[in-house]
Amino acid sequence: MKGFYFPHCSLLDASKSKLSSWAWKSLHEGIELLRMGTRWNVSNGNDILIWQDKWVLDLLSKSLSPPPMDHDSPRLVKHFINFNNWNKLVWHFTKGSSYSVKSGYRMLMNSYSCSPFIGSSRADNNHSATWKKQWRLNAPPKIKNFIWRACRNVVATKENLSRRHHVQDAECHRCDEEVESLEHIIFFCPFAQAVCNLSLFEGVVSDPIHVWNAAFQCFIGYVNGLEDESTTIPNNVFAPSQWQSPPVEVIKINCDASYCSKGSFAGLAVVCRNSNGVIIDGASLLEKAASVHAAEAFAIRLAVQLARDKGWRHIIVESDNLALINCLKNSKAEGYWESWAIVEDINLSLFHSFSFSFIHRQGNRVTNWVAKKTRTRDCPLDWMHSPPDDLVGLLSNY
Structure with missing residues (x-):
């Protein structure tokens, strides 16, 4: 397909013409959706245009606005970085960056929410109560x-398919008597009448004992399924709910982030304690972040940088973000893009x-308090050496 429709460009840059086949035109509608929801996750910057492509995390909905440039101005992202890894095109509406029909549908519905959308119940405001009742059935x-x-x-009836030139014969293939319209397949087709409601159209009444026996057998199957060990749900990941001191000569660094979506910034906090539970160091700062997951990652990076600057050798970094901890412990775990x-x-x-270790949020309350106070700009500069009463109360519980 690439050699025929887009031999000299990528799939997202492919175009369609008046002579394109119906199949390619249909696929191209999906390409337009992918263009709206994909962005570049930058590694080496090759083939990513600075001003045309979407690669800045804070500008997911649009590309950069280019200033006047001369012929010598850099045009590719690779001119600014020096990584030897491949760039990756990601779908930024899901956790793992892979496209899903559900996320694509939600994105389209959100994009059409401010304008009339033909074929949607949202456009029919006069019957909103009816639609609500229908969805609450x-x-x-x-x-x-x-x-x-x-x-x-x-519904994909033959009548609708023939109107879109997908089929030529619109007659019902069950009875070969009438056009297969929605009304026909639900109410008037002899086959539908025989299958859907024998009691209404032919006066046949089902034996209540037979119905009860069938329902009871279904119930027995349901109970057996619950007792089957193969269907049991695994227990939650074990993690302490209270802070635990590290071994001797090991420093535990707890980190957390408090994110503000309106301003796209976060308060980062790092608290370092020894085997006696005494705070020996820490850090807090405001950081620009595009999401709460990025903010949590920034907090862990701050903890690693602090340990490196201090020259500590044996470190445990603890966070209440399980996805990030799994990524750091297992390179195959993707986490949030x-x-x-x-x-x-x-x-x-x-x-x-x-x-790296995971701890429940309850056991990370000290760092969470510092992160929130940092985000609201209420954290004292000397919180490590002269902790406020609220922080002292949290520390006394450990």
């Missing part, structure tokens, strides 16, 4: 979805004996 999701599609006449570059920077900064 005590029925399986697939039934409610079918009712919505039927009300909007977007917003923190990939920061995690890579952390791994490059590691030295001597470093280990």
Whole structure:
């Protein structure tokens, strides 16, 4: 397909013409969606245009606005960095950067929320109460979805498919009597009448005992499924809910971040304690961050940098962000794409004996307090040496 439709460019840069096939035109609609929701995760910067491509984390919805440039001005991101890794195109509406139909649908619905959207119940404000009742029906999701599609006449009947030139014959293949419209397949087709409701159309009443026996067998199967060891849900990841002191000659560094989405910044906090639980050092600062996951990664990086500057040799870095801890302990765990570059920077900064551990938020309350006060600019400069009463109360619980 590449050799025929886009031999000299990438898939996202491919175009369509009036002579393109129907299949390629249909695929191209999906390409437009991918263009809206993808961005570059930068490593070496090759092939990423500074002003045309989306690669700045804080500007996910648009590219940079280019200033006047001469012919000698740098045009590729690689001119600013020196990494020997491949760039990766990511879908920034999911955790792991991979496209999903659910995230694509949500993105399209959000983009159309400020304008009329033909074919959506959102555009029919006069019947909003009816739509709400329909979605609140005590029925399986697939039934409610079918009712919505039927009300909007977007079921893939032969009548609708022929209107879009997907099929030539619009007659019902069950009865070969009428056009396969929505009304026909639900109400008027003899096959549908025979399958859907024998009691209504032919007066056939099912035996209540037979119905009860069938329901009881389903219940027995459900109970057996619950008792089956293969269907049990694994226990939650074990982690202490209270702070625990490290071994002798080991320093434990707890870190946390408090994120403000309105200003895209976060308060970072690092608290360093010895085997006796005494605070021996720490740090707090405001950092620009594009997401809470990036902010948490910045806090861990701050902890690693502090340990390196102090020359400590045996370190335990502890955080309440399980996804980040898994990424740092296992290189195959992807985690959140917003923190990939920061995690890579952390791994490059590691030295001597470093280990990472996860702790529940309850056990990380001291660092969380410092991070919140830093974000609101209420944290005293000498909080390590003269901790406020609130912080003293938290420390006394450990």
